[in-house]
Amino acid sequence: MTSSSVPSRKVLSKIASNRLQKEVMEWQTNPPAGFKYKVNDSLQRWIIEVTGAPGTLYTGETYQLQVDFPEHYPMEAPQVIFIPPAPLHPHIYSNGHICLDILYDSWSPAMTVSSVCISILSMLSSSPAKERPADNDRYVRNCRNGRSPKETRWWFHDDKV
Amino acid sequence: MDPEEDMHDARGESSQEEEDFYSEGYPSDGEDEDDDGDDAGYDFVDNDSDDPSTDVRRLQQNYTTLNEENISQRQADDINRVSTVLSIKRWEACVLLRHYNWSVSKVHDEWFADEENVRKTVGLLEKHIEMPNKRELTCGICFENYPRDTMKASPCGHPFCFSCWRGYISTSINDGPGCLMLRCPDPTCRAAVGLDMVDSMASREDREKYARYLRRSYVEDNRKTKWCPAPGCEYAVEFVMGSGSYDVCCKCSYSFCWNCTEEAHRPVDCGTVARWILKNSAESENMNWILANSKPCPKCKRPIEKNQGCMHITCTPPCKFEFCWLCLGPWTEHGERTGGFYACNRYESAKQEGAYDESERRREMAKNSLERYTHYYERWAANQSSRQKALTDLQALQNEKLEKLSDRQSQPESQLKFITDAWLQIVECRRVLKWTYAYGFYLHENEHAKRQFFEYLQGEAESGLERLHQCAEKELQVYLEAETPLKDFNDFRTKLAGLTSVTRNYFENLVRALESGLNDVGPSNSQAGSNQAACSKSSSSKSLAPGKSKSGKSRTGGAATSSRSGSSRGMDDSIWTCDSCTCTNPKSNSHCQACDRHR
16 A cells, blocks of 8 residues: 555544544444454554445455544544555545545544445445446546545535445 | 636626616616706706706615624624514524525525425424433443433434534534534434534634624625625625616725626726736736636636546535536536536537637637737726825825915815815726726727727826826925915816816716717617617717716707717817816807816
């Protein structure tokens, strides 16, 4: 993985780490179907394995999500990207950036990693075709210098997929 | 589609407006006649007074300047009104008004048409739901447990702890004006979070910020009000829509156009001003970049740079207008039908029809006109700086010179108002003159007759103004420096006051003539019936005769009027210019209409 996914690392606030500890506990007792939390020593960066849901274009395929938490999580949204190779999907760029409103404008502090994961899986499951976004090459070129997807101004135009 | 194309569009509209102006101009000229009639009645009473109708026109302001207190007061009044009429809480009324851009009537209309739907869109619940009735509740954000009475919820009953509420509200306030449309943090819930929650939980600093956003929104989202654009000015101006001239003068003394918020620019229309200003921006590279890479949001007009992504653009909150980058049409009309999300058939087909090549060609032509542009720009800028200088002079005059003059010439300062008036007139005339150069720049080169007439009028205006400026500047000097009162000071007064009034009339008429697009000249109105053309010719050329001062003294007979109207074409040999006051008179008059001096 290149530097492109490293957010400005500030230590988690007390509120953030308390809340993340609760989320870890909740995840352990009640993990979302299709996801595996790969334990590491950092509370601030989670690596999660996704398995494509049965009966969809991604059946059996596995991908890795990288979730980075900002200092003021959950008031601020986490940064969520696929670690390349990212699934072929009209809303997922080849550098792993995901065009999904709840990760940006529509984030709410009442959401959790688990609820984000479920949204991403549902986005994958409803994909009509395995293809990249039309502007993939241009976007990825613009992102080269380590831009976080949170700095992108996204426009969300498709509520079907 | 590119911004320049928009400008052309804007100009197209404005020229249509000009036509409207033109057609409305006729009846209003009729009104002028009525005024004259009224005038005749007043003549018995007060022979020397200025035309009363002009005074009335000046007093009838179509705008009001508002300070911070006025704004808050009006906002509170509107909130109270809605709250009373709809029997809802004040914070709810506030959320509603914000959603409908502070239009009380719109709120009432929508509410009474479909209350349920309005409540749903805005997030106002009809029944307040209590938080779960347990001793301890879990906060939906930090997932900690707290006693029920330390938790708070919107009317939707989703409980959050005090500190999470505070963080949630604070984050949203610091994100910008979108905080005025805050919803419950629960992602499944759309309940509004309003002023009462903010006031009861946010820090003082955040509360003040929120109040500032509210006030700003009241001015910016309201169709009736705008901020005064002068740097550092905190007044807003409320404008009565559809009430004629957009020129307003803020209490800070800055004059601006309420429509486009550029400085006051009569007689030039807003589209022309926008083009002119863009053209003037020294960094032409920069300008080319703006043209090539950004477009104004079709709804709120803020420039938007597109750096990546598909053609579907959503403007930043609170505008949030969704549109197509290519055709600038609303996104709701797009989809597979128009070529999918990444292309727009409307744009492509318009391009094939040549609609967009046209703008390219115009752009090309503009490039070739650099020299012409420089000519106009230099004169535009010269009048601008001359105006600035006149403003400084006026200030110096008011600060010290008038006092000195009053001393030297043994005149009470109240008797010296004519000097201030003269300078105010100079400032105004410089402003008008300045914009006539932008007008001239955009006047079509093919319209020779119009251009000639325009240049004639502009030249007259310029020399008239020079005369006034000279008198107010140089001749005044003599009286300022005299050791003892000079006998002819009263003559000076008469001359300067006369010049001021003549110049004012000339410029007012000039503005009117240019605003009507010089419609009495040239073949541009080939469609208009010859009858109407003749009418407009007579009315407009009449209004152009600068001496149409309405003071009793200078009123001329009907015969003179008709001969004037007949003379509009052969301008040069059918008129004469008064040596004393520069006023233009019809040949048939032996005395100047303005100053009554013999030819």
